[in-house]
Amino acid sequence: MIGSPLIDDWVDQRDGPVGGYRLGHDMHPFWGWQMQFALAAVALSDSARAIAAQQAADDALDLPEDHPSRNRFDGGRDAGYFLWDISLMYYPWGDSVWRPYFRFGMGVTRIEFMDRLSVERAETVLGLPVAVGVKYRLDEVVVLRGEVADNIAFGSGHGFNSLHNFSISGGIEVRFGGPRKAYWPWNPGRHYW
Numbered sequence: 001m002i003g004s005p006l007i008d009d010w011v012d013q014r015d016g017p018v019g020g021y022r023l024g025h026d027m028h029p030f031w032g033w034q035m036q037f038a039l040a041a042v043a044l045s046d047s048a049r050a051i052a053a054q055q056a057a058d059d060a061l062d063l064p065e066d067h068p069s070r071n072r073f074d075g076g077r078d079a080g081y082f083l084w085d086i087s088l089m090y091y092p093w094g095d096s097v098w099r100p101y102f103r104f105g106m107g108v109t110r111i112e113f114m115d116r117l118s119v120e121r122a123e124t125v126l127g128l129p130v131a132v133g134v135k136y137r138l139d140e141v142v143v144l145r146g147e148v149a150d151n152i153a154f155g156s157g158h159g160f161n162s163l164h165n166f167s168i169s170g171g172i173e174v175r176f177g178g179p180r181k182a183y184w185p186w187n188p189g190r191h192y193w
Contacts, residue, residue, distance in 0.1 A: 050101035079113035
């Protein structure tokens with residue numbers, strides 16, 4: 001996941017891994033829904049202003065130049081994310097082997113991070129996933145999928161910016177349940193997606 005700035009001219013996000021689980025159902029050849037649980041750890045970077053503020057705070061405490069606390073952020077740190085959402089999915093090609101889709105949903109995003117002055121922030125905010133992707137059906141059970149998503153988190157009023165967290169993901173989908181059969185008079189024995 002690649003994130004946008006958390007706090008302008010203070011804390012910025014770089015990139016980090018994201019992973020999770022999805023559970024869904026195709027209600028119709030063109031429509032489905034999906035519930036997503038995901039975790040991410042996105043690396044943080046600080047502005048020159050934040051670094052200067054930390055140095056000034058350390059100077060005010062009369063810390064020696066070689067004190068380990070002065071270098072406490074040199075090893076880096078991450079923002080932790082938990083995402084949960086439910087999305088509506090639209091498949092413009094319907095039932096096909098290559099199945100592109102659009103996904104739009106709503107949920108919550110939990111963000112936890114520490115700024116350069118050791119102020120810990122942990123907030124749960126409204127999340128809005130918007131994505132495009134494609135599924136490729138290998139057989140009746142296994143489907144490969146790829147997706148590009150913008151996981152929007154509305155952080156204004158919670159001590160940080162509203163965020164655009166972009167992710168590129170791939171996965172294997174396992175489909176449970178038997179295929180539906182069409183019965184006479186339409187086309188006996190025909191299987192749907």
